[in-house]
Amino acid sequence: MPASPAEKQLRTWIRSQHLICVGTDFLFETVDQAQLDRFEQSLEALGGHIREVKAVGNWPMGPNRSFKVLRALASVPRPGGEKIVQYWASRGSNQTRYAEINS
Numbered sequence: 001m002p003a004s005p006a007e008k009q010l011r012t013w014i015r016s017q018h019l020i021c022v023g024t025d026f027l028f029e030t031v032d033q034a035q036l037d038r039f040e041q042s043l044e045a046l047g048g049h050i051r052e053v054k055a056v057g058n059w060p061m062g063p064n065r066s067f068k069v070l071r072a073l074a075s076v077p078r079p080g081g082e083k084i085v086q087y088w089a090s091r092g093s094n095q096t097r098y099a100e101i102n103s
Contacts, residue, residue, distance in 0.1 A: 006045035007084060009038065014088050017097040021088045026074045026081075029096040031059050031067035039072060046084075048077035057101040069098045 003011070013019035019028045019039070026048075028039045040050050052073045058066040076085055 003083075004045065006042040009042045010046075010084050011087055011091075013039065014084075014092045017093050017095070019088070020092055020094065020096055021076065021085050024076055026072075026076055026084075027096065028072040028074070029056070029098045030070055031061075031098075033070070036070050036072060043074055043077070046077045046080045048074055048081065050074045057098070059098060059101060069101065 010019060013028065018030055018035075019026060021027070026043070028036070030036050030039070036053065043049065050072045054071055055068045056071045057069045059069050060066045076082075
């Protein structure tokens with residue numbers, strides 16, 4: 001059975017190190033509110049929801065300019081999220097691309 005558009009989007013974020021798994025949770029980090037909204041829509045399409053969103057630091061984007069890093073925490077949807085967790089285990093990272101500023 002081919003992956004749904006929501007699964008494909010989550011896989012893209014795993015490869016780009018925006019999305020990781022921590023225990024039974026998804027942790028998603030971005031500097032783009034629109035991308036956070038798309039993550040929420042993809043997660044809801046799989047039957048999940050975001051539990052918490054918070055700003056965890058600032059990402060420098062040139063001289064005198066930085067963006068807030070937003071972190072979303074969500075439970076892995078059950079059933080439905082297992083394939084995404086397996087994909088993360090084989091292709092993902094243990095830390096996000098923003099890990100150096102919010103450790």
